[in-house]
Amino acid sequence: MELHRLLDRDLEMLRDRVLLLGGETETALQKAMYALIERDTVTAREVLDGDDEIDRLEVEIDRLCVDTIALRQPAARDLRFVISVAKITPILERIADHACNIARVAVDLNDEPQLKPYVDLPRMAEFASGMLRAALDAFTSGDAAAARAVIERDDQIDQLYNRIFRDLIEMMVSNPTTTTRAARLLFVTKHIERIGDYVTDICELTVYMTEAAFIKHSN
Amino acid sequence: MATPTSTTASVKSATETMQERTRAFENDRESRVAAKVSVRELDFFYGRAQALHKISLDVGSQIVMAFIGPSGCGKSTFLRTLNRMNDTIPGTRVEGSVQIDGQDIYAPGTDVVELRRRVGMVFQKSNPFPKSIFDNVAYGLRINKLTSSKTELSDRVEEALTNAALWPEVKDRLKASALSLSGGQQQRLCIARALAVRPEVILMDEPASALDPIATQKIEELIVELKRQYTIVIVTHNMQQAARVSDETAFFWLGKLVEVNSTEQMFTNPNEKLTEDYITGRFG
Amino acid sequence: MTSDTQTKTAANRRRITSSVMTTLTATCAFFAVTVLVLIIGYIALRGLGAINLQFLTDTPKPVGEGGGIGNAILGSLILLLLSSVIGLPFGIAVGIYLAEFGAGRFAGLIRFVTDTLTGVPSIVVGVFVYTILVLPMRQFSALAGGIALALVMIPIIARTTEEMIRLVPTSLREGALALGAPQWRVTTGVVLPAAASGIATGAMLAVARVSGETAPLLFTAFGSRFFNVYLDQPIASLTVQIYNYAISPYDEWHAMAWAATLVLMTLILAINILVRFFTRKKI
Numbered sequence: 001m002e003l004h005r006l007l008d009r010d011l012e013m014l015r016d017r018v019l020l021l022g023g024e025t026e027t028a029l030q031k032a033m034y035a036l037i038e039r040d041t042v043t044a045r046e047v048l049d050g051d052d053e054i055d056r057l058e059v060e061i062d063r064l065c066v067d068t069i070a071l072r073q074p075a076a077r078d079l080r081f082v083i084s085v086a087k088i089t090p091i092l093e094r095i096a097d098h099a100c101n102i103a104r105v106a107v108d109l110n111d112e113p114q115l116k117p118y119v120d121l122p123r124m125a126e127f128a129s130g131m132l133r134a135a136l137d138a139f140t141s142g143d144a145a146a147a148r149a150v151i152e153r154d155d156q157i158d159q160l161y162n163r164i165f166r167d168l169i170e171m172m173v174s175n176p177t178t179t180t181r182a183a184r185l186l187f188v189t190k191h192i193e194r195i196g197d198y199v200t201d202i203c204e205l206t207v208y209m210t211e212a213a214f215i216k217h218s219n
Numbered sequence: 220m221a222t223p224t225s226t227t228a229s230v231k232s233a234t235e236t237m238q239e240r241t242r243a244f245e246n247d248r249e250s251r252v253a254a255k256v257s258v259r260e261l262d263f264f265y266g267r268a269q270a271l272h273k274i275s276l277d278v279g280s281q282i283v284m285a286f287i288g289p290s291g292c293g294k295s296t297f298l299r300t301l302n303r304m305n306d307t308i309p310g311t312r313v314e315g316s317v318q319i320d321g322q323d324i325y326a327p328g329t330d331v332v333e334l335r336r337r338v339g340m341v342f343q344k345s346n347p348f349p350k351s352i353f354d355n356v357a358y359g360l361r362i363n364k365l366t367s368s369k370t371e372l373s374d375r376v377e378e379a380l381t382n383a384a385l386w387p388e389v390k391d392r393l394k395a396s397a398l399s400l401s402g403g404q405q406q407r408l409c410i411a412r413a414l415a416v417r418p419e420v421i422l423m424d425e426p427a428s429a430l431d432p433i434a435t436q437k438i439e440e441l442i443v444e445l446k447r448q449y450t451i452v453i454v455t456h457n458m459q460q461a462a463r464v465s466d467e468t469a470f471f472w473l474g475k476l477v478e479v480n481s482t483e484q485m486f487t488n489p490n491e492k493l494t495e496d497y498i499t500g501r502f503g
Numbered sequence: 504m505t506s507d508t509q510t511k512t513a514a515n516r517r518r519i520t521s522s523v524m525t526t527l528t529a530t531c532a533f534f535a536v537t538v539l540v541l542i543i544g545y546i547a548l549r550g551l552g553a554i555n556l557q558f559l560t561d562t563p564k565p566v567g568e569g570g571g572i573g574n575a576i577l578g579s580l581i582l583l584l585l586s587s588v589i590g591l592p593f594g595i596a597v598g599i600y601l602a603e604f605g606a607g608r609f610a611g612l613i614r615f616v617t618d619t620l621t622g623v624p625s626i627v628v629g630v631f632v633y634t635i636l637v638l639p640m641r642q643f644s645a646l647a648g649g650i651a652l653a654l655v656m657i658p659i660i661a662r663t664t665e666e667m668i669r670l671v672p673t674s675l676r677e678g679a680l681a682l683g684a685p686q687w688r689v690t691t692g693v694v695l696p697a698a699a700s701g702i703a704t705g706a707m708l709a710v711a712r713v714s715g716e717t718a719p720l721l722f723t724a725f726g727s728r729f730f731n732v733y734l735d736q737p738i739a740s741l742t743v744q745i746y747n748y749a750i751s752p753y754d755e756w757h758a759m760a761w762a763a764t765l766v767l768m769t770l771i772l773a774i775n776i777l778v779r780f781f782t783r784k785k786i
Binding site: 302304307309332333334335336339340342343344346347348349350358359362363409412413416 | 606672674675676677678679680681682683684685688692693696697
């Protein structure tokens, strides 16, 4: 009985930490996009400063996972939870890295005149952070159906990405002076598109955690 | 760490859902060429108290099956029905059938002595006879008259001790008392004693529960090694041990068989809620 | 602070209780041993003076002519041997039966009978053998004495054997059964060797017990003034000889009674040591 309570305490701690990391990552992404769209360099710098905390959380969760496996020997559902947390943590950290990269682009672009009023980019960003939030919710509540629904939404991110990509290339071709700025924006969309893929990975892990089914690489 | 690789229910394709995997496992079991041990609708009674309820279970050839469950769940009792060891307890009664290679071992006229030669047993507490190391291993060979000459007898003793990974430690003192061995060595001697008569199935009732971790590890490695030649059924309280040595795991609860499954499935995603609660330590 | 004081008080109380109990048990043990040593010492003191070679080898003589207990020593040894030959196999066999097959009603009856026999005064056994053997044979005999002693031994040996066999762990039995050994081979090859030293101790106790018996011999072996090795003749024994010397009115014979007692005690001690030596754990 004692051991069971110890394991639960560890699992609770892990859940707590991974939620915190998810929240920090989500905030970083939202702030980075805000900094880009609203041309707010101060917010961009906040994102860059906040990355240390995210890295620290990642290391802490890694250590907790290893300790839990070594000391508590979780099995079945508990084991799948710990493994999923261990795999989701670096994914979240990478999403945060992408947010930082977006923030860096924002700092650079804010020194130059705005290329054009953004239309699709805010939509894409909103979409990505919405997916991230839904994915994290599905993970915490162990809702495989919700996770599967989020995976479906990745197609829309890809469609938006292709559209913005085409627009930016057209702009570069028609007006070569925009090339540098357009290329930077291209990177931003690429970052968001990658984030969409990472969110998909999180959802796949959620399905594994709840159903022990491997849906990765299935289609 | 030698993890036993199972042929059953391994990850075949990513689309497999839990249910499909379970079904695949069941199919795999059925298609297996005639189970070594086949139990159907087995009831067991101590006097008026029913200890086992309608147990049906197949153990395939040359695999390790682990029985897990809380104390008093009937797993040891069930193990002992497989070589009719419970016959020695007065007032016990068995209904249903246990077949080994298709032969009902509870059929009238069954030679229990011959059955126990074919189905060996290793006990929780090592129980070497108060005889020499050699005589302990030779005991089964002598009483069953399995050897025709002295050389053959000592060859078989050496073979058994070698297979039990004990030969190098005792080859220079075969005449010494078996009781002079350490706990782990005594238990391996008991395994050697069981191996000497060349059984087909080996039943182990918590064989390492009284041993230190290093001796336990040796026994576990031995079990995985022995699987190549024997069908092994092991009762254990240590779930990590079940996970380490077995290919399949059966979970018993209150005299009932709750779930039997591949060990991987059992420890990552059991089918039954009860099993999951037990394995994750959330019992009661 | 108060809790600290309480702890200290409790610890003190424990220490005092512990030392009081230790002193108490040690005192009891001391008295028990002292009494034993006093008895042995007194017997040695009174008996040693009369012991010499003639005393140990000669037959009894009338008062004032010396004489010895040679024939009684031989008689006792013969009687013990005879009773052991009859009583040991019989008693051990009954014990094995009770331990290995003793679940039924018949075994329960046997257990009851042996228990009752243990409690029967030994003189009753003597009278019994007198009735069934001495009267029909019209003769006191060593055989009758041996049988009487054996009857005293059997229930003791049977019950100790049963207890000793029951002490052999079930796991040992099961280990042998699991190797395909039939029940009788488990009993003879595994259980009996494992219980051997315990059974031997029981047998030794039984032998020691009957070697001190006088009453069953009065009506059976009777006693004799001569060296005798024939089983159909009356035979002398140390206990009866001691009895005869002790109830006489002569000081010389009283001294001989003490000496014979010392010899008997030494004999029992020797038997004890021998049996322990041969049944010590070999493996």
